[in-house]
Structures are given as structure tokens and as C-alpha cells.
Amino acid sequence: xxxxxxxWYDTSRDLDWTFTYVEASDAFPARWSGVGAExxxxxxxxxxxxxxxxxxxxxxxxxxxxxxxxxxxxxMRAGVYEKLDxxxxxxxxxxxxxxxxxxxxxxxxxxxxxxxxxxxxxxxLGVFGMLDETRHAQLxxxxxxxxxxxxxxxxxAQKAFHTNExxxxxxxxxxxxxxxxxxxxxxxLAASLxxxxxxxxxQFVALAADAMAAGDVNWSNLLSSIQTDEARHAQVGFPTLxxxxxxxxxxxxxxxxxxxxxSTRLFQVLTxxxxxxxxPLDQRKMSFKEFMLEWIVxxxxxxxxxxxxxxxxxxxxxxxxxxxxxxxxxIGTWYWRPTLFWKPNAGVSKDEREWLREKYPTWEDNxxxxxxxxxxxxNDDRIQDTLPVTLPSLCxxxxxxxxxxxxxxxxxxHQLVYKERLYSFDSEISQWCFEQDPERYAGHRSFVDRFIxxxxxxxxxxxxxxxxxxxxxxxGDDAYGYAWAKDYVTAEAG
Amino acid sequence: xxxxEMDATSESLGDLVGPVIRAGNLxxxxxxxxxxxxxxxxxxxLDRDDYVRIHMVGECRLTLASLERSLGQSYQLxxxxxxxxxxxxxxxxxxxxxxxxxxxxxxxx
Numbered sequence: 001x002x003x004x005x006x007x008w009y010d011t012s013r014d015l016d017w018t019f020t021y022v023e024a025s026d027a028f029p030a031r032w033s034g035v036g037a038e039x040x041x042x043x044x045x046x047x048x049x050x051x052x053x054x055x056x057x058x059x060x061x062x063x064x065x066x067x068x069x070x071x072x073x074x075x076m077r078a079g080v081y082e083k084l085d086x087x088x089x090x091x092x093x094x095x096x097x098x099x100x101x102x103x104x105x106x107x108x109x110x111x112x113x114x115x116x117x118x119x120x121x122x123x124x125l126g127v128f129g130m131l132d133e134t135r136h137a138q139l140x141x142x143x144x145x146x147x148x149x150x151x152x153x154x155x156x157a158q159k160a161f162h163t164n165e166x167x168x169x170x171x172x173x174x175x176x177x178x179x180x181x182x183x184x185x186x187x188x189l190a191a192s193l194x195x196x197x198x199x200x201x202x203q204f205v206a207l208a209a210d211a212m213a214a215g216d217v218n219w220s221n222l223l224s225s226i227q228t229d230e231a232r233h234a235q236v237g238f239p240t241l242x243x244x245x246x247x248x249x250x251x252x253x254x255x256x257x258x259x260x261x262x263s264t265r266l267f268q269v270l271t272x273x274x275x276x277x278x279x280p281l282d283q284r285k286m287s288f289k290e291f292m293l294e295w296i297v298x299x300x301x302x303x304x305x306x307x308x309x310x311x312x313x314x315x316x317x318x319x320x321x322x323x324x325x326x327x328x329x330x331i332g333t334w335y336w337r338p339t340l341f342w343k344p345n346a347g348v349s350k351d352e353r354e355w356l357r358e359k360y361p362t363w364e365d366n367x368x369x370x371x372x373x374x375x376x377x378x379n380d381d382r383i384q385d386t387l388p389v390t391l392p393s394l395c396x397x398x399x400x401x402x403x404x405x406x407x408x409x410x411x412x413x414h415q416l417v418y419k420e421r422l423y424s425f426d427s428e429i430s431q432w433c434f435e436q437d438p439e440r441y442a443g444h445r446s447f448v449d450r451f452i453x454x455x456x457x458x459x460x461x462x463x464x465x466x467x468x469x470x471x472x473x474x475x476g477d478d479a480y481g482y483a484w485a486k487d488y489v490t491a492e493a494g
Numbered sequence: 495x496x497x498x499e500m501d502a503t504s505e506s507l508g509d510l511v512g513p514v515i516r517a518g519n520l521x522x523x524x525x526x527x528x529x530x531x532x533x534x535x536x537x538x539x540l541d542r543d544d545y546v547r548i549h550m551v552g553e554c555r556l557t558l559a560s561l562e563r564s565l566g567q568s569y570q571l572x573x574x575x576x577x578x579x580x581x582x583x584x585x586x587x588x589x590x591x592x593x594x595x596x597x598x599x600x601x602x603x
Contacts (some may be wrong), residue, residue: 004589051587056572064576205514205579209544220544224516227579238584285542294505299582302508306584306596 005053012053016120032116034185039247046119046243050235057128061135061229068139068225072146075218081150086479087345088214088283089151091274094342095203095219097156098171098270100140102179106133109179109187113236117184125236132229143222153474156341163469166339166447167269170399173444174262181440185240189252190259193237196230198300199263203271204230206291210275213283241307249308256304257312258433264296264318265325265398265405265426272326273333276356277347278479287359289322314429321405321427323360327367328404335374336388338465340476348375349484366407378485389461394446395426397434402426418442497529500540500547508600510538511583512549513556513574513592520565520577521546527560549582554594 019027030036035043075081081089110133113126144157160168178190204227211220244252275288286294301311312318334344348356348371356363377385392401403411405427414425418438425431434441447464450456456467465475498504512528515521525548529537532555540547548554562569571592583594 006589049585049587052572056570060573060575063573067576201580205545208579209542212544224545224579228575228577231578231580232575235585285544295580298506298508298510299580302600303583303596305600306598 005051005056009051009053013048013121013124015124028116028118030183032112032183033118034183034187035118039243040118042243042247043118045246046121046239048121048125048235048239050232052125052128052232054127057131061131064225064228065135068222071221072143072218076146080215080217081147084216085214085280085283086343087278087280087347088211088216090342090344090479091207091211091278092216092219093151093153093156094270094274095207095223096140096144096154097160097341098168099203100137100144100157101161102171102175103133103136103140105175105179106191107137109133109182109191110233112187113184119239122184122236122240125233129233129236132233135229136226139222139226143219153341156474159469160341164447164450165341165468165470166394166399167333169447170269171266173399174266177440178259178262185244186255188237188240189244189255190262192234193241194256194259194263196234197237197303198260198296199267200227200230201295201299202267202288202291206285206295207271207274209285210279210283213285214279215283238303238307241304241309245308253309254436256309257314258436260312261314261318261429261433262398264321265400265430268321268326268404269329269333269400273330273344273347276326276359277330277352278345281352281355284355288326289359292322314432317406317427317429320407320410323362324366324407325405327356327360327363328406328408329400331367331370332392332401332404334478335386336392337476337478338387338461339468339470341470341474343476343479345479346371346374346482346484350487352484362407366409370408375485375488378482379489383482391448391451391461391464393424394448395430396423396444396446396449397425397430397441399444399446400426405430497525497537497539500538500549504538505540507538507551509551509596510547510549511552511594511596512547512554512581513578513594514545514547514580514582515574516577516579517541517544517546518577520574521548523561523564524548524556524574526564528554528556530560530563531555531557545579547582550594552596552599554583556592558590 017027024040025037107130110126110129114123114130117123117126140157144154147154161172178187178195182190204223208220208223211223241252272288275284275291333340334346337344353368374386377383394400395402402424403426414428414431416423416431416435419442421442423434425434445453451459451464456463513524515524525537525539528548528550532550535550538549540549558569558571561571571587571589574592581594583596586593586595
């Protein structure tokens, strides 16, 4: 009789070393495992919820690949990309440039799980995670390569992380921290649990639904297929959390609270504008805030409570930021559009504005008044007044503009001096994150630090754009050439 | 008991658990199988066009036998992953059964 997987699974996943020539702490240094000798035994209880065997893995991944490639071939033949809305296309440029190499970084993180994780069961799953992430990076490159002939911006799937583009530096700063520099336990809490179980759903499932509605079947299918891998391998975060709640719950709470805020801020740039401004109005499924409530508040936070965690101490500020942060980042990125490698849609025509008011009752007071100034300048043919001449001050934690975390009325400074250097933050929460482990963040020099330090020459916007690697063929501009502003001409004239 | 479309109230219930399946035949079959595997309880469904939430309050069982009956063909539960980009709650996977659950109700958590 053939055994089924449950009959042999427990035996197969517990293959471990008994050390005779080296100390366990030399083979599995705490610096990489994240586990000290005092709690080593506790990790024997690590038990994955989502079981995987190599035979099943290969069979299933092969089927996933066949599905993605069949859709890819059909959509290329149908010439779907050429028919997509210019606003929506910006979302895929932004995604490929900022995400492809994060998938590659995740290969390194999963490799660390394979080698240094404190449980043989976890090390075994790391192999599948490593193969998953290799698949994601390669799929992104393949998708982008197919579309390179239509737009050189798809070259940024490979190129972005080799430039100093400011938004890419913000993404890289976060993932360098939680994927490349973190020990297994920290990476598991921040990357597997917070990013993969929580926030990537916003990009890979919710935004994929918008993309499908926008007719971008190929990209939508790619995103949700990738997330089926993430949903499985993100599960390594939960047994890690369970052990930590037994051995060091305070560490778990702090790590997750830091990762939750940093993820919130990052996805306010990556996904917020794409959902609420770039996706054509008649194709939007829900607002960014509504998707965040569905996926982050109801779906993600609830299970953390099941493990005994409390909501982050800054929950009320998080909810306030949910109302505002991505709107601030959108008007900021649109204004500094020459510093982008995609063409943002302003997304504030009269109909779009009505939608924004309905979804965000405070939008008009906070952001509408600023767009009114921009609209007036556009319609008075003063485009130069809608363009930047200098750089925004950046947060030393998130690397995002100061003033972009909350409403436009929340501008009190958050600063501290650490080892004789002044650090500035976009919020009380970012300052708190820094204070939890200053050495982890202190060495990094933001784009503005580099500018002031004389690394960017000539010291003007042109020098900054050259330093970022932005060339005229990819440099950002308004997606529709300001056509949306004509909505307001009659009203203004009247 | 019955399959219900989620409304704003049921969508915000704290104890919902269960899979999120990409829209299509498999999602329909999972709804039917979950309904059969959890007698006398409501299956709450939220269709977002591209993905479908298939949830129950507290615990949600899905057996291979029921899913094969719904699909009308042999199947392996491990293959559910191909169409499942997310799920809500904890998960226990066995060859013949998947169970989504919470250890504590939201009132206790």
C-alpha cells in the first residue's frame, strides 16, 4: 500500500545534525539564526501549518508556470498591452521597477532560512521559498522583457536597484534591512509575516483585481499567481511567532510594530496612488483605504491577535495615516514627477475628485486645496510653476518626504540627535522605530543628506536627476499631458 | 446551512476564516464543498470579480472527498494552492482535509 504524505511527513522534515567537531553556536551563529542558546530547545516545537513535499511542490509549480505562460502567450498575441490606459500602465512600470529586485533579494533571505534557521523543518521549507522567489524574479524579468519593445521603462525591472532613484532607495533601504541584513527570526517576522502575509496582498491580490478590471489580464494573472506562492511560504512566520510568544513576546511585539509601520509607509507609495489615482475611475474596484481595511485590518491583524499580540501602540495614528498618507505621497510624487521613472496620472478630474471626496471625506480640505493651485497654474499655462526646483526633506527612517505621513495639518517636527548627528522623521512613529535600535538605521545617508554633503553635482535638480540615473526617455511626466485640467477651464473662466 | 453573500456587517465579523480563491470553476466547487463539509453553518461568500472570499465564522473545513464530488473528478488538496492567493485565519493541511480556524474568538483575543 502506498503511504500518503501524512504517514511519512513528520519523519522527513526532522533530519538534523548532531555536532561533534564544532559547537552548535558556531554552526548556527545567533547573528544569523536570531536565536540564542538559552532558547534553542524551544525551537523544536516549530511546526509549519502549510505542509509541502518536494514531489507536490514540483508538480504544483509546474502547473502554475503553465498557466502563467499560457495567459502570457495569448495576451501578447492579442496585443493587449497596446490597448491599456496610460494611467494604468504607470502602475505596472512602478511595480516592475520597485518589486522585481525585491523578489531577488528574497532569494537571499530564503537561502538564509535554508542554512541558518533554528529548526530543520523551517530549513526544509526555506528550499521551497528560495525556489518560489527565484520564480518571481524571473517572471517579472520575463514579463518586462516582453514589453520592453513598447516602453523603455520596463528596463527598470532590472535596472532600478542599480540606480540612486530616490523612491527605489526608499524601497531598497527597507528590504536591505529586513531581508539582507536581518537574522532568520527577524526576517521571518518582518518579511514573511508582515510583508508577505499582510501587505503584498494589497499589491498582488487587490491591485491585481483592479488590473484585471483595467483589461491587463497578463499582469493581473502574474501577480495573483505569485501571491499563491507567497500565501504558502509566508506561513513560516506563524510558527516563528508562536515560539517567540513563549520565549520573548516583547521582541515579537516590537519587531512586528516596526515592520508594520515601515510596510504601511512603503505601500502608501507603491500601491496607494496606483489604486486611487492611476487606475481609470470606471475600473476601480474599491479605494486603497477600503482594500487596506479588508486585507490589513480585518485579514492580517486579526490573526496576530490570535497569537496574543496587541495592536501596535500607534493604531489611531495608523488609521489617521490611512486617510492621508498616500494622498500626500501622490501629490508629492506627481509634483516631483521628473524624479520618477513612470508617468503618474494626476487623477483629479472633476469626476475623479468626486470619487475621492466620497471615499475620503477630509480629502478636499487636506489635498484638494493644493490641487486647486496646481490646476490654476496648468490652466494659466504656467507648467513651470507645477514643477520642482529643489528636493523635499526626507525621513531618516522611511526615506520618504517629511510631511507625507499624516494630513497637511500635522507638520510638527520629529527630530533627535544620535552620536552628534541630527535625524529627522516623518512622524512620531518613525522616530520611535529608530529609537528601538538606532545602530540599525544610523549609518544610512538619505538622498538629501548626500545632496547637502556634496556627493551630487552640480548641486541642483539637474544634477540630482543625473545622479538618479533618470534619462529623458523614461523621466516622469503627467500621464495624460494635463488633459484632465481642462475640466476646470470653464468654471474658472466663469 | 446556506451560502450567503457577505454584506458590510458580515464582512467585518472578527472571526471569519477560510480561503480566498481566484474566480472560476474551482471557487464554485470550493463553495459547494465547504457547504457540504460544515453542515448547519452558513458559508459567507464575497465575490470581488477577480477573487472570491469563502469564509465561515470560527472554523472552516474542506475535505478532499467533498471537493472531488463538487468537481466531478479526482483532485489533490495540495493543488488548491494554484488558485489560492490568500486565506484568512490559521490553517492545518492534511492530505484529505484542510481546516482554517482561530484558537480564540475575537471576544477572547
